[in-house]
Amino acid sequence: MTSVFHSLAEIPASFGPSVAAIGNFDGVHLGHQKILKAIVAEARALHARAVAITFDPHPEQFLRPAQAPLLLTPIKERLRLLALTGIDAIVVLPFDEALATLSARKFVQGILLDALAVRSLHEGGNFRFGHRAAAGVAELEELGAHFGFAVHVHPPVRVRGLEVSSSAIRERIAAGDLKRARWMLGRPFAVRSTQARGRGIGTRLLVPTVNLASYSGLLPAFGVYVTRLAIGKRSFQAVTNVGNRPTFGEASFAVESHILDFEPVEMNEETPVVLEFLLRLRGEREWPTPEALKAQIFRDVARAQRYFRLTGPR
Numbered sequence: 001m002t003s004v005f006h007s008l009a010e011i012p013a014s015f016g017p018s019v020a021a022i023g024n025f026d027g028v029h030l031g032h033q034k035i036l037k038a039i040v041a042e043a044r045a046l047h048a049r050a051v052a053i054t055f056d057p058h059p060e061q062f063l064r065p066a067q068a069p070l071l072l073t074p075i076k077e078r079l080r081l082l083a084l085t086g087i088d089a090i091v092v093l094p095f096d097e098a099l100a101t102l103s104a105r106k107f108v109q110g111i112l113l114d115a116l117a118v119r120s121l122h123e124g125g126n127f128r129f130g131h132r133a134a135a136g137v138a139e140l141e142e143l144g145a146h147f148g149f150a151v152h153v154h155p156p157v158r159v160r161g162l163e164v165s166s167s168a169i170r171e172r173i174a175a176g177d178l179k180r181a182r183w184m185l186g187r188p189f190a191v192r193s194t195q196a197r198g199r200g201i202g203t204r205l206l207v208p209t210v211n212l213a214s215y216s217g218l219l220p221a222f223g224v225y226v227t228r229l230a231i232g233k234r235s236f237q238a239v240t241n242v243g244n245r246p247t248f249g250e251a252s253f254a255v256e257s258h259i260l261d262f263e264p265v266e267m268n269e270e271t272p273v274v275l276e277f278l279l280r281l282r283g284e285r286e287w288p289t290p291e292a293l294k295a296q297i298f299r300d301v302a303r304a305q306r307y308f309r310l311t312g313p314r
Contacts, residue, residue: 002083004090008115011091016117018089019043020051022129024058026166027072028081030186031157035122036085038152042120049088051116054078055095062095069170070218072185077192091116104130108143120150127153159183176221176280188228188276191215191255197269205231208262210238212255212275219255220277222284226304229257230274237261239297239304240275243284258297260305279307 005011019039025032036052043050056075060068073081075092082090093099093111102110107130112118121144128136135143137153144151157164164184172181173189181189196211210229222243229238240257257275281300287293 002087002090004079004083004092006092007094008091008111011115015049015089015115017046017048017119018051018116019046019048019120019122020053020112020116020118021122022053022127023123024166025052025054025073025078025082026058026069027169027185028078028085029164029166029169029184030159031124031154031164033085033186034157035124035154036082036087038154039120039122040086042122043088046119048119050086051089051091051118052082052085052087053091053093053111053116054082055099056092057095059095059100063100069167070216072166072169072173072189072218074217101131104135104139105143108140108147112149113147118149120152122152122154124154124156170218173218173220173277176223176225176283178220178225178277178280188278189220190274190276191217191219192272192274194271194273195267195269196254205265205267208259210257210259210273212257212273213269215255220280224281224284224300225277226279226281226307227257228276228278229259230272230276231265231267232271234263234265237304237308238275239281239300240277241284258301260301260308 019042021035021039023032036050040050042048058068058071079090079092112121121140123137123140125137127140129140137151141151141153160183162168162180162184169181169184172178172184178189191212193215194213196213210231220242223241225240225242227238227240229236229240237260238257239260240255242255244253245256255275281303287296
């Protein structure tokens, strides 16, 4: 089981030695997974602990909140995905003024050496750290040579000609390009939330429509998507609209999923919902009449059903 420490004070005094990687790990994509696999392998060889060091909030949310990106994975989901990589521990550093102004040298001394007894560190080539992100991998290697820990710099991972990064994946999802985002993530892009409140739901879902609760993370571009909807332990095929539903008068944003293979299911407003986005069918548009929209919905459903027939059961 992966241990999670939410501050340096929570880390036991005798924690090390460790092999570590530092990063935001937004999305825990294939590039992250490669580095994390490497630290697990080296940690096992050295009889050390494999540790991922991450931050909450994302540094951009603290430093430049107006320009900060919407995240692929909120912290709870990031921790879940990091734990699946087989690492032994995750250290979540609160990103605040004290951490933001910490020099690279003091970061290494106070966190990597004193708290975690790091013997080896793995990073990507664009890694930067310390006050104003002044230090990169060259400075990290100098500090490693001085303090006696190894530094391994990993080249970018490329998938079908695409360089994998969190920012590239965000761009693809924001554009509705779920296929290329999936290539880089190594899995479908998914949102974890609950059912929207105020819909009069009791203990069972008796209609084939689910509206996602308000969600602060990244969502795909407005449009209609083939999706897979997990409600608790049940999984359903679905068609999902992300957008403002302009045909029905005043704009009202919603992420609304219509279940294709619906059966009544136990559900309330606290039941976990996981919505996987598989394929974009079309963009959102305003239709001249409700009848025209209804006809298009039938076409959307037919295309989604064909998708599931061709891809087969999960």
